[in-house]
C-alpha cells in the first residue's frame with residue numbers, strides 16, 4: 001500500500017490516514033519484540049478504524065543489522081529518513097561497555113535534537129511489584145536527552161587529551177585540592193540554561209495540559225553546583241517567569257516564609273493548590289530515590305537531567321513491574337520530531353527465544369498513537385493490556401512473580417492482546 005508522509009506545521013502534526021512510519025527493529029531481543037508489537041499495532045488500528053486508517057511501516061536500519069548490511073552502525077540515510085518522516089519507533093540497540101562504538105540510541109537523540117525523553121510510569125492492576133502499594137506510583141519522567149555526561153566528551157586514562165586537560169586544570173585553573181593520578185580518565189558534564197529551560201518548559205506544559213499536581217526538579221545540586229544546581233535554579237526561574245499565573249514554586253514558599261512566617265507560606269501553598277496551580281518543587285536525587293519508595297504519592301511529573309533520568313526511569317519502572325512494561329518517547333516539541341522507544345535494552349541472553357515481554361515497545365506504540373491523535377487505537381491497546389494481565393496471561397518476567405499465572409511466549413502475549421481487543 002502506498003502511504004503518505006506525516007507533515008508538521010508550527011509544531012502541529014498533520015497525520016494522513018495512511019502515514020508512513022519508519023521503524024528500527026533493534027538488536028538482541030529487538031526482532032522478537034518488534035514482530036509481536038507490530039502485529040498488535042496493526043490489529044489495534046484495524047479494530048479502531050475498520051480499514052479507514054492504516055500504518056505503512058518502513059524499515060530503516062541501525063545497529064547490528066545496519067552494520068552487517070551497510071558497514072555503518074547508524075547510516076546517514078536512517079537519520080535523513082526519520083527527519084523526513086517526522087515520527088519513528090525503534091527497538092533497543094546494543095552499546096558495548098568501556099570501549100567500542102558510542103551509544104546509537106544517544107546518537108539518534110542528539111542528531112535529531114530530541115531533547116525530551118518522556119517516560120510515564122503507571123501501574124496495571126495485577127502486575128507483580130516489589131512494593132506494597134504499586135498503584136500509588138503514577139509519575140511522568142521528563143529526562144533531558146541531549147546534554148550531561150551523555151554528551152560523550154570523555155577521554156581515556158593515559159591519553160594526550162587527559163594529560164593536556166589535567167595540566168590545564170592544574171596550571172590554568174588552579175585545581176590543587178584533588179589528586180590526579182596518571183590513571184585518571186576524564187569526562188565533562190555540560191548542562192546549559194537553554195537545555196534546562198526547554199526541558200522544564202515541556203514538563204510544565206505537560207503538567208498543565210494533563211492537570212497534574214506538581215513538577216519536581218530532581219538534581220544533585222548540593223555537590224554539582226554549576227550544572228545540577230544551576231538546572232534547579234534555572235528551572236525555578238523559568239517557572240516563575242513564564243508560568244506565573246499557573247504555578248506556585250517552593251522558592252515562592254520560602255520567600256513568603258521569610259517575610260511572613262511558616263503559617264502564611266503554608267496558607268499560600270494551600271490556596272495555590274485549591275486554585276489548581278502546579279506546585280514546582282525540587283529534591284536532591286539521592287533522597288528522591290528513597291522517597292519514591294516510601295511516599296510515591298508526593299511525586300507526579302519529574303524533570304531531571306540525562307544521567308539521573310536514566311537511573312530514575314529504570315528504578316521507577318521496577319516499582320510497577322519492571323522495564324519489560326516501561327514505555328518511552330524521545331521528542332522535540334518544537335520541530336514535532338519524535339522517536340518512540342522502550343526503556344529497556346537488548347536483553348541479549350534472551351535473543352531469538354521469543355520469550356521477553358513486548359509490553360514496553362507496545363506501550364511506546366500506544367504513546368505514539370496518542371501523539372498522532374489516534375486515541376481510539378491507543379485506548380484499545382490499554383484496555384487489551386488490562387484485560388490480558390487480569391487474566392494472568394503474562395510473559396516469563398511477570399509469571400515468575402505471580403501465583404496462578406499462565407506463562408506465554410512473547411508472540412503469544414501479542415496474540416492474547418489482539419484477542420482481547
Ligand SMILES: NC(=O)C1=CN([C@@H]2O[C@H](COP(=O)(O)OP(=O)(O)OC[C@H]3O[C@@H](n4cnc5c(N)ncnc54)[C@H](OP(=O)(O)O)[C@@H]3O)[C@@H](O)[C@H]2O)C=CC1
Pocket residue numbers: 091092093094095096105323324341342343344345346347348356357358360397
Ligand atoms: N534504548 C536502548 O536501546 C537501550 C539499550 N540498552 C543496551 O542494551 C544492552 C543490554 O543492556 P542491559 O543493561 O543488559 O539491560 P537490558 O534492559 O537489555 O536487560 C536487563 C534485564 O532486564 C530485563 N529485561 C529487559 N528487557 C526485558 C523485556 N523486554 N522483558 C522482560 N524483561 C526484560 C531482563 O531481566 P532478567 O534477567 O531478570 O530476566 C534483562 O536481563 C546494552 O548494550 C545496553 O547498552 C540498554 C538500555 C536502553
Ligand SMILES: O=C(O)CCC(=O)C(=O)O
Pocket residue numbers: 093094095103104105106310343
Ligand atoms: O544507549 C544505551 O545503550 C543505553 C540507553 C539507556 O539506558 C536508556 O535509554 O535508558
Ligand SMILES: [Mg+2]
Pocket residue numbers: 310311314343
Ligand atoms: Mg537506561
